[in-house]
Amino acid sequence: MPNRNFTAENLQLKDNIDICFKLNSRDVKIKVPCTYTLLDILRYELKHTGTKEGCGMGECGACTVIMDGGIVNACLVLATAVSGRDIWTIEGVSAKEDAKPIIDAFVAKTATQCGFCTPGMIMASYYLLSKYKDPTDEQILEGLSGNLCRCTGYAKIVEAVKAAARELNGAKKEARDA
Numbered sequence: 001m002p003n004r005n006f007t008a009e010n011l012q013l014k015d016n017i018d019i020c021f022k023l024n025s026r027d028v029k030i031k032v033p034c035t036y037t038l039l040d041i042l043r044y045e046l047k048h049t050g051t052k053e054g055c056g057m058g059e060c061g062a063c064t065v066i067m068d069g070g071i072v073n074a075c076l077v078l079a080t081a082v083s084g085r086d087i088w089t090i091e092g093v094s095a096k097e098d099a100k101p102i103i104d105a106f107v108a109k110t111a112t113q114c115g116f117c118t119p120g121m122i123m124a125s126y127y128l129l130s131k132y133k134d135p136t137d138e139q140i141l142e143g144l145s146g147n148l149c150r151c152t153g154y155a156k157i158v159e160a161v162k163a164a165a166r167e168l169n170g171a172k173k174e175a176r177d178a
């Protein structure tokens with residue numbers, strides 16, 4: 001259920017707000033309870049359930065999305081702060097050509113087990129690889145430090161990010177040489 005302490009029954013119409021934003025390059029206009037977070041909007045109003053709800057308090061990174069070019073925890077962004085933003089979720093990013101090597105590497109390196117953290121990990125990895133062409137272990141660990149995984153022990157995830165970086169760099173080189 002969305003936002004735990006507030007239900008549709010105890011909210012008045014005046015508690016709803018209109019917001020407009022871009023989601024995965026599409027315009028969205030929606031009326032939502034002002035107590036909602038971006039995570040509530042994505043999952044419960046827009047059915048973008050690829051963004052996961054773990055802790056709901058900014059600790060686990062399962063809800064990682066890209067907002068105005070930076071990564072944020074969607075559970076910490078209030079609905080009132082969403083208007084005018086450019087938001088990308090796993091649904092949009094996973095359709096991008098330059099995300100495919102990351103997703104493939106997570107599968108190839110068995111960097112995903114139960115998969116609950118995986119959308120957030122992919123989003124954080126995508127952002128990381130947009131900043132660093134060839135990240136060091138330290139940069140990867142720092143870049144993913146806001147994302148928790150209870151299954152993999154992280155080594156496979158670091159391997160996957162490095163493999164994706166190699167693949168992306170190879171693809172860019174091929175494109176340059178063509």
Ligand code: FES
Nearest residue numbers: 054055056061075
């Ligand atoms: S659900 Fe947002 S950080 Fe855990």
Ligand code: FES
Nearest residue numbers: 113114149150151
């Ligand atoms: S694969 Fe299960 S939490 Fe990361």
